[in-house]
Amino acid sequence: MSSVPPIPTNIRGRLPRSFYTRDARIVARELIGHILITEIDGVRTSGRIVETEAYLGAEDHASHAYRGPTNRNRPMFQAGGHVYIYFIYGMYYCFNVVTGTEDQGQAVLIRGVEPLEGIDAMRDRRGKTPRRDIDLTNGPGKLVMALGIEAGMNGTDLMTDPRVRIKKGEMLADDDVVATPRIGITKAAELPWRWIARSALKPRRST
DNA sequence: CCTGCGATATTCT
């Protein structure tokens, strides 16, 4: 018989479930500096997380989970460590990490990463070819395209899915992380639940 | 450098 081992799940090196089963605001802050990795058809791409936003459940008017579970937001009500992907503006997908415990309906939107591995593949996937590497992944829709994230990954588990995982990176000091209001929302727009690495503030312009 | 706007599909009122 074949001696080929099963596809490795690479649990080693991943952030543990306990990292995600906390309040979205804590997870959003602490995700800054960790590494988002995809492995699609043998192509590996990765980036350092530099911008996040926290979305809570029934108490957060800006959250997809505000009105309780629906067909669309169902993955948000899974246990922390799962993936929530939604389609937005008729054209783009956004990638979220579910946080908290089952049924809380929390998630963290990944809004920006700094390209690390597979930059050539990122450029291929983006079609356009931005001058600077950072412009490949400095937006929630952009990083989804660059990393090859697809709707089929919606609801998957970051603990075990070989296609997408988050590995421990370098924890940033509080002085190196800035909290600001969330982007692109009209409800609860004043809450400072967006976190961004100070090093990522300069390159970013509009949006 | 900056601001404004159109694209385009699902969800909400």
Added chain:
DNA sequence: GAATATCGCAGGC
């Protein structure tokens, strides 16, 4: 009908 957890391009400094 209106709104939307966006992006890239056009045009004016």
